Amino acid sequence: MSAEVSVSIERDADIVTARHEGRQLAAAAGFSSADQTIIALAISEITRNIVSYAQCGKLTLSRMDEGGRRGILIVAQDDGPGIPDIDLAMRDGYSTAGSLGVGLPGARRVMDEFELVSAPGKGTTVTMKKWLR
Amino acid sequence: MxxxxxxxxxxxxxxxxxxxxxxxxxxxxxxxxxxxxxxxxxxxxxxxxxxxxxxxxxxxxxxxxxxxxxxxxxxxxxxxxxxxxxxxxxxxxxxxxxxxxxxxxxxxxxxxxxxxxxxxxxxxxxxxxxxxxxxxxxxxxxxxxxxxxxxxxxxxxxxxxxxxxxxxxxxxxxxxxxxxxxxESIRELSTPVLQIRERLLLLPIIGVIDTQRARLITESLLRSIRANRAKVVVMDITGVATIDSKVSNHLLQTVTAARLMGAHVIVTGLSAEVAQSLVALGIELSKLNTVGDLQGGLEDAERILGYRVLTAEAGAGPAPEGT
The missing domain is CATH 1.10.490.10 (Globins)
Structure with a gap:
């Protein structure tokens, strides 16, 4: 089973593709319709960050099966400018682009696991997991 | 030549x-x-x-x-x-x-x-x-x-x-x-603003809202509000599959701009999944005036404008005697 999907993220239209792929994979993995929407939304937020701040990057979606626990793994990677202060970026309402500032903290709230690795000049990688319950 | x-x-x-x-x-x-x-x-x-x-x-x-x-x-x-x-x-x-x-x-x-x-x-x-x-x-x-x-x-x-x-x-x-x-023509077609009644506009939004389209929607809405001297706008987003923070932001801005023009905006058609995920993500939309479905939204709008919709029977008054 080819359970990995990769979408390159460069423009707004790619966000739509990424969302669509995420929703499909989530549906195939057995997530409820509400969870599919949540997963699509989290994908939307992190890929939006790539388009807004890094211009181009990549989203990889795959299904996980670890000892009977099944779920979906979402990795968003870019070589953009990186995030100098991760704690600040993860704070609700903080944005350097005049947006609502809920993208990253919101995505963390709705996923089961969330990890953000970034340093100035080193790009950003966001890894998110959601388990099937 | x-x-x-x-x-x-x-x-x-x-x-x-x-x-x-x-x-x-x-x-x-x-x-x-x-x-x-x-x-x-x-x-x-x-x-x-x-x-x-x-x-x-x-x-x-x-x-x-x-x-x-x-x-x-x-x-x-x-x-x-x-x-x-x-x-x-x-x-x-x-x-x-x-x-x-x-x-x-x-x-x-x-x-x-x-x-x-x-x-x-x-x-x-x-x-x-x-x-x-x-x-x-x-x-x-x-x-x-x-x-x-x-x-x-x-x-x-x-x-x-x-x-x-x-x-x-x-x-x-x-x-x-x-x-x-x-x-271009898809964009043009995709943002119709319809007049339902005197001073009441309907703005159905279908598909993906990006920055460009959000701007067009706002523009054509504001223009129509002025042209029709609209007081109430019903914005139906049943056809918008995903509402993330960016789209929310666009919606909020459109609504705020309409309010500045003196029009009250009622948003309808938020699906259960979208509502749930917006709350989960922590996107604040309480500033929006939302009503479950389009019918409810139109009814609310008519009430605000002082319309009373009656069925033909009720509106005809007492039936003439002797028939």
């Missing part, structure tokens, strides 16, 4: 594609064209000019053998014009002047190819045949050393590649023009 129109079209395209003097110079540099190429091309000027008709025939014979080129060959008028332009092209190729005027003429031919739907690969095939014929004629010139002939031909080939670059760019540009126009 027709020539004037053609020239105007060429000039317009020249501007749209950003083909100015500097760009033309860059293009020459790309193919490695230098001053030393000029005398080498001049050496084969007479040969190419004399046999221009033969080469044109070669070019079009090759095309007529290809199904892919049928639109260009099938129409007599287009084929005749293309032949004429191709002949002018061959003669111009060896004149040593490759400036704005030269590019303009190439563009006219490029537009013709684009109109006939000629594919770049088909054009390349025929153009290669033509070059092959010129090349062998140059090499057969008995009064010149083979190495000189070769150098002349290679210099001419630089111009040929300069021309190919232009033609391919035009074909691509014209093809993308169709896509650009379609995108």
């Amino acid at each position: 027709a020539d004037g129109i053609q020239q105007a079209a060429s000039k317009a395209l020249l501007r749209e594609m950003g083909l100015d003097e500097a760009n033309i110079e860059r293009r020459k540099k790309i193919v490695g064209f230098e001053a030393s190429d000029l005398p080498r091309i001049a050496a084969i000027r007479d040969l190419v000019t004399q046999h221009a008709d033969d080469y044109v025939t070669t070019f079009f014979n090759h095309l007529s053998g290809l199904d892919d080129a049928r639109p260009l060959i099938a129409s007599r008028a287009i084929a005749e014009r293309a032949r004429q332009l191709k002949r002018e092209h061959l003669v111009a190729m060896v004149q040593g002047e490759y400036g704005m005027k030269y590019v303009e003429q190439r563009i006219e031919l490029g537009i013709l190819y684009a109109k006939a739907g000629l594919d770049a690969r088909v054009f390349l095939g025929a153009f290669h045949q033509l070059l092959k014929h010129i090349g062998s004629a140059v090499m057969k010139q008995l009064d010149r050393k083979p190495v000189d002939g070769f150098e002349s031909f290679m210099s001419l080939k630089k111009i040929a590649f300069f021309d190919i670059g232009l033609i391919v760019d035009i074909l691509v540009f014209e093809r993308e023009r169709t896509i650009r126009q379609q995108q």
